[in-house]
Amino acid sequence: MAQGKLKVKSKLPAKAQAKKNQKLKGTAFNKRKNAPIQSKKHKFQEAHKLKEMVSKALNKKNEDDIRKVVYEGQTNLSKAQEAVVKHHQKVSSSDGASTSGC
DSSP: OOOOOOOOOOOOHHHHHHHHHHHHHHHHSSSTOOOOOOOHHHHHHHHHHHHHHHHHHHHHHHHHHHHHHHSOOOOOOOOHHHHHHHHHHHHHHHHHHHHHOO
């Protein structure tokens, strides 16, 4: 013989049962899956692109300013002076090659 009481299924409270019935009925209107509503991601992407463009423009301007300051003190060599520099480089490289070859 079985001993003890039989298990009785408990009932949900009245508020929870009403809430469950509401969910079963559905919402007041149905959402279309292809509704033309933009996601928030699109807005954030546009803001990110704008920030990126501004930072690129600032970086480029800063780099140009720095280059201008660096090259300000340098003098440009004439063609004759450049030829002399190339000649000296060739002479020094040929001297090094001839002495190492012996």
